[in-house]
Amino acid sequence: MSITTKCPAHQGAIPVLDDDPFSPEILEDPLPFQQRLREAGPVVFLSKYNVHAIGRHEELAGSLENWQELNSGSGVGLNEPWRARGLLQMDPPEHDAPREVLQEIMSSRALRALRDTCLSHADRVLNPLLAGKDPGTQVEIDGFGDIGSVLPVNFFPDAAGISDEGRENLVPYADHIFNAAGPHNELYKQGECQAPALAEWATAKCQRDSLKPEGFGADVWAAADRGDITHDFAPLLTRSLLSAGVDTTVYGITGLLYALATNPDQWAALKANPGLARVAFDESLRWISPVQHLFRKAANDVEIGGTVIAAGTRVMLNFAAANRDPRRWEDPDKFDLSRDPSGHLAFGMGVHQCVGQHAARLQAACLLEKLLPLVERIELAAPVRYHHNNALRGWGAVPLRLTLA
Amino acid sequence: MSTHATSLPVDVSSAYRPTVGRPGIQSLRVARKDLLADGVVRLRLEEPNQARVPDWTPGAHIELVLPTSDEGTVSRHYSLCGDRWDAHAYEVAVLNEPNSRGGSRYIHEELAVGDMITVGTPRNNFPLSQAKRFEFIAGGIGITPIMTMIAAAEQLGIDWHLHYGGRTRASMAFLDELAQYGDRVTIWPQDELGHLNLGFLNEMPEDGRVYCCGPEPLLNAVAGAAAAWPTWAVRFERFVAASLDEPVRTEPFELELAVSKKTVTVGTNETVLSALSCAGVPVLASCMEGVCGTCEVGVLKGTPEHRDSLLNDAERAKNDRMFVCVSRAVSDRLVLDL
Incomplete structure (x- = not known):
């Protein structure tokens, strides 16, 4: 935990932290580390892994835009990627055509057409838990197990046109992919045995004859038929959706419920003005950052905030730290629906900015639209349990007590 | 196209x-x-x-x-x-x-x-697809977008060939830069060699694409010569005299907010997004460059001046939505679904 101010390997003074960001202690409560990172300097050296890290908003936003000098092509984790490269592990110009295809398929316009589908999914999640009970009744549920982990796992494959069989594999599949963004620690080793089978399952799901005739997957194949991408690439691009789109949304929605349950004044504000639903989700993403950090690799010597990062060095981009940077956000630790969370970095920024962000927002908006009229009060019923992951802020349980309206 | x-x-x-x-x-x-x-x-x-x-x-x-x-x-x-x-x-x-x-x-x-x-803001109606082989065909100043495509194909290690026609050698831009590519480039000055020979289009490589930019007669000749190719594999960028662009408006304009029943004036040097925010109707935004699509707002009446990189020409012409971080108004008033 000590901060020294001199590292002989670098020109000038660069703050050094000896924290292990992937240790169980920091994964359990990452905020103190993220604060140390942010306050140590604009660029910090993490001696445990010989990487640089950025935790301030201004430098992080600039780094995310700078695809020219901070590359994704050799992976966005601590180490080189262990699997075939998807959209997230590509640089321009390789990234251009598939990104364009997916951006069109996942556009806000395309997602708007799925609103009714999504609302009925939200109904199907909430009704068995809450419907038909008297006002004032108190219901205890698990915000993660009963809602957060259910809605995206039902909606997303439906929207993607993936068959029902094996849906329970989606979260474990992506869990390991995100663990692989960290070191080969216990978390990684636990998933290693299962990983090849899950990857094979996911790849099989993305073949043309396994997909339903309508959905994002079919749209990807249609783009191949139009000549925008090659047919060889279509399964890989479809698989990018599965690996990036499910766990992140599961934790995003669970985090939203946690934020509302632990901030009764903000729940009251949302009840009074349901028009704040979109702000509520993005503010919860800022506050929690479901994807905590990813990496880039310096293509050449890069100057950031007065520090030169040497060519070939990997750099941790800590979204979570930047999303609570007091230089950018007033009272950053407060979950506050009166703030404008625009410009948070939970979805990243620049050419790799989350292509599925409108799908995540749609699910959160539909959930709140259905939840708000049914529930008067929401509070924690017991301490929460986290699920450790090397890149995600994961949840294991969020016990909630809902007082019905 | x-x-x-x-x-x-x-x-x-x-x-x-x-x-x-x-x-x-x-x-x-x-x-x-x-x-x-x-x-x-x-x-x-x-x-x-x-x-x-x-x-x-x-x-x-x-x-x-x-x-x-x-x-x-x-x-x-x-x-x-x-x-x-x-x-x-x-x-x-x-x-x-x-x-x-x-x-x-x-x-x-x-x-x-x-x-x-x-x-x-840059927009792209002529994006480079994935492919295993590119045939680039440029006529005259139509070489400009092709130059960036050649750079991309080189970086990607994808096989390509450029067929470049012009009136005279002296009128053809980028000949020096193209010299490094050797026999990947066929230079075809009309005063020396006549019209571009398009016979190579008789052969259709697997996962090949044609990208062609130049004057109308060249485009027509290529469309004819590539008749056996699937239409999606032959992509054109036209020089078109008819521009749909509306004038760049610098005067203030009014927003009428249909849901919240407010009227907001957008000044010359502020965005619609900031004007909305000041009026107490904040809209969630993210990239602030008209790229991500977060700040989309429905337009019920009036003509937006689209400055985003998201909508294609047909979508722009519908004028039923806009991205308020960058887009403005052509008409004096816009009625927004807010």
Whole structure:
């Protein structure tokens, strides 16, 4: 935990932290580390892994835009990627055509057409838990197990046109992919045995004859038929959706419920003005950052905030730290629906900015639209349990007590 | 098939007032102006504060707003021909059209190094697809978007060939730069060799694509010669005289918010997004460059001035939505679904 101010390997003074960001202690409560990172300097050296890290908003936003000098092509984790490269592990110009295809398929316009589908999914999640009970009744549920982990796992494959069989594999599949963004620690080793089978399952799901005739997957194949991408690439691009789109949304929605349950004044504000639903989700993403950090690799010597990062060095981009940077956000630790969370970095920024962000927002908006009229009060019923992951802020349980309206 | 103007657009006049730092429109400095060939100059347009200019992809074009007279401006679209790794500047190559009604003549004769120039956000109607082989066909100044495609194909290690026709060798831009590619490039000056030989289109390689930019007769000849190819594998960028662009409006305009029953005035130097926020109707946004789509708002009445990189021409023409971080208004009033 000590901060020294001199590292002989670098020109000038660069703050050094000896924290292990992937240790169980920091994964359990990452905020103190993220604060140390942010306050140590604009660029910090993490001696445990010989990487640089950025935790301030201004430098992080600039780094995310700078695809020219901070590359994704050799992976966005601590180490080189262990699997075939998807959209997230590509640089321009390789990234251009598939990104364009997916951006069109996942556009806000395309997602708007799925609103009714999504609302009925939200109904199907909430009704068995809450419907038909008297006002004032108190219901205890698990915000993660009963809602957060259910809605995206039902909606997303439906929207993607993936068959029902094996849906329970989606979260474990992506869990390991995100663990692989960290070191080969216990978390990684636990998933290693299962990983090849899950990857094979996911790849099989993305073949043309396994997909339903309508959905994002079919749209990807249609783009191949139009000549925008090659047919060889279509399964890989479809698989990018599965690996990036499910766990992140599961934790995003669970985090939203946690934020509302632990901030009764903000729940009251949302009840009074349901028009704040979109702000509520993005503010919860800022506050929690479901994807905590990813990496880039310096293509050449890069100057950031007065520090030169040497060519070939990997750099941790800590979204979570930047999303609570007091230089950018007033009272950053407060979950506050009166703030404008625009410009948070939970979805990243620049050419790799989350292509599925409108799908995540749609699910959160539909959930709140259905939840708000049914529930008067929401509070924690017991301490929460986290699920450790090397890149995600994961949840294991969020016990909630809902007082019905 | 794209229908924007690469080099020969018509005039779109409007009152001119310099615009500085307005999202969706940038004020860039002419850092270089080089004669590339007979009648062709290349402009290098730099961000004056060394900030990044918005990203672009091969085949993209930008709009230049040119003060061709004391009272008015014309809006012109030019394909980008520079290096994407150069994040602080754009480059365009412009042909001096003898029949020009102002744009190219202004650039050639009046625009000078050091001048500030108003530039729109890059858009791409001619994007490079994935493929295993590219046949690039350029006629005259149509070489500009192809230059960036060649750079991309080289980086990707994809097999390609350029067939480049022009009136005379002296009129053809980029011949020096193309020399490094050796026999991947076929130079075809009309005064020496006649019309471009398109016989190579008889063969259709697996996962091949044709990208063609040039004057109308060339495009028609290519469409005919590639008749056996699937239509999606042959992609054209046309020089079109009919530009749909509305004038760049600099006067304030009004927003009528249908749901919240408010009227908001948007001043010359503020965005719709900031005007909405000040009026107590904040809209969630993210990229602030018209790229991510977060700040989409429904338009019930009026004509937006679209400055985003998201909507295609057909979607723009519907005028039923806008991205308020960058887009503005052509009409005096917009009625928004807010």
